[in-house]
Amino acid sequence: MNAQIIAVGSELLTPLRVDTNSLAITERLNAVGIDVRLKAVVGDDRTELARVFRQAIAQVDLVVLTGGLGPTSDDVTRDAVAEVLRLPLDEDPAIVERIRQRFAARGWQMPAINRQQGQVPRGAVVLPNANGTAPGLWIEHGAVMVLLLPGPPRELMPILDRVIEARLAPKTGGRRLYRRVLKITGRAESHVEERAQPVYVRWRDAEPPISTTILAALGQIELHLALISGDRARAGEALDRAVGELVAALGDSVYSTDGRTLEQVVGGLLREKALHIATAESCTGGLLASRLTDVPGSSDYVDRGVVCYSNRAKVELLGVPESLIAEFGAVSEPVAEAMARGIRDRAGVDLGVGITGIAGPGGGSEAKPVGTVAVAAAWGALTMVKTFRFIGAREQVKHQAAQSGLDMVRRMLLAPPR
């Protein structure tokens, strides 16, 4: 079964807003084995929408329209759909009454224009909207199914989920899409591809076939595996086996196979080992600490962090010897190590991280160009330190440096001190 998504709204044709609803809708449709073949964005223009909708019903099995169900004259979706399908619009008193009650609950009278939201193309199924005034509508027109949904995500998603379970999943014969995501850091995309490709090509012709997509961003690579199957247990087994083979090929560069972020994985390891951590940051400016503390409950293992932008702060807050800075420079492995040990000892915690580097755009030199970052971690007698050369603008360098700091802690916790 295949689908087209039509997002309605003139604001989606400006530089200010992009249609993101279609991502969540696609995910839900894919999950029950429905492919999205086309997406369109149309303004609040009844003639234009009618034209696009008329083409859509000639091409696909399911047309999902979002937005344009409000009470104003700009809201044209109901009218355009009814016109194309040649269905008269009837007022549904139950819808109008529900809207009236929503307003009454806040002590307001329903504005007259909201009555328009009670108009229903004859024969359509009304899909109640718990979070807004505009209900969804479901229309079966010959072999084509049409679904009208309100635009706001918190109104749209609950209606969509119910429709998928009640009306779409039964038509796809229990076939569903199952996914796994491997998250990888500390490796170049080409390296990951080189290792992963010989593994995943074998599944493309397997039964059922598993498709693989690589998504690369600075400091992070994701491998998305997907499989369509009518048998949940068999799909789960096939994906588990595939994930296992990829992890064997890629080793400890894979930090997550269950959707967790790097900071969640690091937090989980710290919690499991009942360790406390403290951070000392220069060029990342607090980003490492901020990411660590994005995780709920992180106050259980994050004790403190310091951001030492000035050399004086490095000396005062971390006890980094001035002579070390003078000899090697503020951006150097010895200073990163001294920062990691300094914060660990001063905070009296188990594990310290130190990051010092040149985020740019200024401050680079031939020997230490912009993007040079020294990262160190110290845990008991064990110290790790490494110098990176990151590419990208200031915020990208910060992001990659924080990512490397987190990953160094992760690797250290996986390979405990002997």
Place this chain on the structure above:
Amino acid sequence: MNAQIIAVGSELLTPLRVDTNSLAITERLNAVGIDVRLKAVVGDDRTELARVFRQAIAQVDLVVLTGGLGPTSDDVTRDAVAEVLRLPLDEDPAIVERIRQRFAARGWQMPAINRQQGQVPRGAVVLPNANGTAPGLWIEHGAVMVLLLPGPPRELMPILDRVIEARLAPKTGGRRLYRRVLKITGRAESHVEERAQPVYVRWRDAEPPISTTILAALGQIELHLALISGDRARAGEALDRAVGELVAALGDSVYSTDGRTLEQVVGGLLREKALHIATAESCTGGLLASRLTDVPGSSDYVDRGVVCYSNRAKVELLGVPESLIAEFGAVSEPVAEAMARGIRDRAGVDLGVGITGIAGPGGGSEAKPVGTVAVAAAWGALTMVKTFRFIGAREQVKHQAAQSGLDMVRRMLLAPPR
């Protein structure tokens, strides 16, 4: 003049990628007075793309296609366009030679498949691509203009900018869209709307009319003003006057009218007054320091920051009296004040900020629910402190709290101590 944008690529029909190129393209087209009437996303399917493209050329003056110009069999844009316009494809030896040289510069031989990128629909103008192998193509077909652009933004944008200046701007009679953005914080959307609406309704019927759009996100509201005019000076004057009136109505809640971020504005004020700042954060976990240091050159005015997740760290690093924490609780105005003064005095800088709160999801109580955050700033004899109740999940609370910390510093610097 109006346009349709067609983004080509099967990855854009998955839940993983959204077409964001169209936002930048829309901005550039709007700037020379071209409206975007429709957007479509099509997979790597030649028949489907040909169908959508055929409809597009019947509807609009300009069709912009992005993506699908690569060298593989998945890249169907050139073929689909040539088929619909009934233009034969000729190999352009100059393009092939340029691609060969790009590869040679890295010591590689050009793969045979890249030859396909030298295929040009007869009569098309080749638009050189400085950042990749696939050139753009410009075709005038009767009254319709067709522009083919490569998918990667860094390849696409330079080609688009040149086409707009050389070919599109001259056709729109010098009429251009001029914009201004007012950024506002510390106010609810309804408050901003109430104050701004009586001001901007007057311009809607002015000559030339100015349109106004409100975009609200947690902790930030933007007012976008836009005006189409053939006279740059007159447009600038009208917008300056409009911005002035809105600023008069909204007061110092407006922190930027020139595109700068809140951290850039705060950094600008610190630099201008030759002041140094230090931060003490609990619930924001370093986010405030990280945002301050996102600004290039911030090492000139950011001295240090501390993240005090444990009460012990608050006592040790900031000298917050334990008795204060015991009496008022770690999340309280007295503790926030003591944090701000403590970091300022220990760092020996001019200005300190303190933030302590409950980011959630755990840790809330009836008296201090999740989202309760105390923010303080101290500069000389002047202290400001305020308690907020933010809504949203953990990361949203962090974001709003950091935003409020920055805004408090901004307000303090604008109203210097007497």
